[in-house]
Amino acid sequence: MPLLDLQDIHFGYPGLDPVLEGASMQLQPGERLSLIGPNGAGKSTLLKIIMGLLTPTSGRVTAFGKPCLAEADFHDMRRRVGFVFQDADDQLFCPTVAEDVAFGPLNLGKSKAEALAIVDRVLSRLDLTHLRDRVTHKLSGGEKRLVTLATVLAMDPEVLILDEPTNALDPDNYARLTEILTGLDQAILLVSHDPEFRAKLAPNGYRLVGRRLERT
């Protein structure tokens, strides 16, 4: 059973040309896939459709064997899919790192003590304990990126979706991120324009051409 299954997705923003016409893809457990395509081809749109942030005009999204039709279905799937946004400032909205990492677990119904335990566990796993009590908007770009990954891993997702994770990273943080990601056992769907990074993390995947997905 694929973790994520998209069948024949059609989508267009109101008043504009269609973005997707019959896109289909599957992500199997443990698989790492990359999603490539030129700027503006609709990669981010596709990711939003997967997460239920946009509703396709037709087609079907199935996550973990269950069809996702209404917002309530996506509530359940979002707990199991971790999404790392392109701009870390969009994702880190709490004043301190610890609060931001705890946000997801608290939403999952964990108690404060459990959430704090998760915060400590995830941060020490990513070697970020020194950032625990820092103010999020004062972190450097690289630190923000690693912390966004921590906020998502705190929810213990089965699938990770990464949108341009290497954007504007220096070589050190780039190496850290590559090391962390290759060490994870989650299935990964990666959007990246960086061929070297793709080759390391997810050499195979889909290419978005002519509003459809082609296996590469």
Add this chain to the structure above:
Amino acid sequence: MTYVLTGDSAPLSGFAGMRAKVTTLDPRMRIVMTALYAVVVVSLSNLWVLTSALGLSLSLLALSGLPPRETLKRMAMMDSFIIFMLLLLPFTMPGDAMFSLWGLEASWQGLWRAVEIALTANAVILAVMTLVGTMEPVTMGHALFALKTPERLVHLMMFTIRYIDVLREEYQRLRTSMKLRGFRPGTNWHTYRSYGYLIGMMLVRAIERSERILAAMKCRGFSGRIILLEAFQLRRADLLFAFILGAALATLIWAEVHYAAT
């Protein structure tokens, strides 16, 4: 969680960075006592009593460990907002003539009223600066939440704290890019139009960012409620402080009533 923002380790900015002694007291108690203080002082009208209220504020300042000069300078900044009203008050209030200027009569009653307002405003603002102004904004948000302020308002405040810097940076980036392309503001349509575009662009970006933030929150299971990780403790020192300040306020009220009777 907020102890990290007021403690020694966090990089602080502005007023809260001066690490006042009063920051060790429970923020909830400080907010409640400040509100009480403001209500009491505003309701006083005897000039002697008001002067002692200002004295009380000054002793709070001395206790708080804030640098007195900078704090008083900030207080004076607030005065610049009301200075014109204070200067005009003697001329606009009818009463016994004090002197006349270009045919305008200044009244004693107006002068006393102006002094009363100046004393009240300064006493209250000084207390607010020492008790509440020393709080990190985030601590204040959490304390307001603990005091049962509507959740939405608290979240609005927290988001403002978090994103005001992002917006400022965005503004600065746009301004820099304008400057680098030779933009010099002047009094002409080109300048007005360019500023209009700048503000419009910031609004559009802010809206789009808010949508992305909401999307990111939804992806992490947000369903309408943010749970705050915070627990405040009311300690003995807090109760003692509240009691002493309360007693001082009671004395002020007693003096006001006493003076009104004589």
